[in-house]
Amino acid sequence: MYLIETENNVGFLTASYIKNRVKSFVSTKNKPYFVLALPTGGTAIDLYKYLVKFCQEGLSFDKVVTFNLDEYAGLPENHPESYHSFMAKNLFDHIKISKEQINILNGNASNLETECKNYEEKIKNYGGIDLFIGGIGQNGHIAFNEPGSAFDSKTHVADLTSNTIAANARFFDGDISQVPTRALTMGLGTIMTAKEVIIMATGAKKSHALYHAFEDKQNTNWPITVLQKHPRTFIVADKAAAAEISKTTKQNCGLCSFIN
Numbered sequence: 001m002y003l004i005e006t007e008n009n010v011g012f013l014t015a016s017y018i019k020n021r022v023k024s025f026v027s028t029k030n031k032p033y034f035v036l037a038l039p040t041g042g043t044a045i046d047l048y049k050y051l052v053k054f055c056q057e058g059l060s061f062d063k064v065v066t067f068n069l070d071e072y073a074g075l076p077e078n079h080p081e082s083y084h085s086f087m088a089k090n091l092f093d094h095i096k097i098s099k100e101q102i103n104i105l106n107g108n109a110s111n112l113e114t115e116c117k118n119y120e121e122k123i124k125n126y127g128g129i130d131l132f133i134g135g136i137g138q139n140g141h142i143a144f145n146e147p148g149s150a151f152d153s154k155t156h157v158a159d160l161t162s163n164t165i166a167a168n169a170r171f172f173d174g175d176i177s178q179v180p181t182r183a184l185t186m187g188l189g190t191i192m193t194a195k196e197v198i199i200m201a202t203g204a205k206k207s208h209a210l211y212h213a214f215e216d217k218q219n220t221n222w223p224i225t226v227l228q229k230h231p232r233t234f235i236v237a238d239k240a241a242a243a244e245i246s247k248t249t250k251q252n253c254g255l256c257s258f259i260n
């Protein structure tokens with residue numbers, strides 16, 4: 001797991017990394033598409049701003065398929081706070097990409113378990129995730145894998161913790177009772193199969209989770225620690241988010257190797 005500490009360029013650096021990977025991807029018969037896993041949330045807004053800009057400047061998503069990490073269960077797809085709506089508003093409405101290239105879990109499927117199983121299968125059929133982009137919760141969650149989630153879990157239905165519900169209430173007029181309590185999410189095991197992982201973290205609220213990511217031993221109370229054993233994970237953090245990480249860890253980080 002590598003730390004990439006930056007002044008305030010988390011979204012830009014991550015978008016630049018995606019751009020480089022998409023541009024250098026060579027489509028073949030066996031692997032026609034670059035598989036990109038994408039998050040929602042406040043941290044991702046800046047990332048998409050830059051990605052839209054890069055696409056407007058000529059970056060092509062013709063050979064990209066996207067899989068969103070998660071979606072609320074039971075929230076209508078056209079609800080302004082559904083992850084379907086978030087992705088349309090922040091990315092897909094502004095770039096050239098067909099519906100067939102976009103995959104988002106259906107939180108209103110008649111059988112949620114089957115929906116999760118099919119999603120996992122679809123990822124596999126595309127040859128697995130090439131690049132996973134995520135954020136991190138204050139409690140160390142990635143996607144909606146809350147503390148206690150099994151490290152080998154696949155796409156599944158998850159109960160949200162009160163901590164996450166409270167954090168997400170800001171998107172629902174600050175009203176906790178409006179926040180869905182369940183979600184469909186890729187599992188930690190799904191994430192571990194990705195060839196590369198980028199986790200974006202901004203602001204002091206994330207500093208404790210990043211402390212555990214780098215300084216704690218692997219444990220399911222801090223889901224982020226699963227990535228300690230992933231061979232190519234980059235945590236891209238601003239100064240505030242990286243504040244609790246030790247000097248020794250920081251000395252081992254390098255920006256140049258990340259961008260190239």
Ligand code: F6R
Nearest residue numbers: 039040041042043135136137143
């Ligand atoms: C969203 C997701 C979540 C968020 C995390 C951070 O698709 O998977 O894990 O990445 O909750 O959210 P923000 O960026 O709003 O702090």
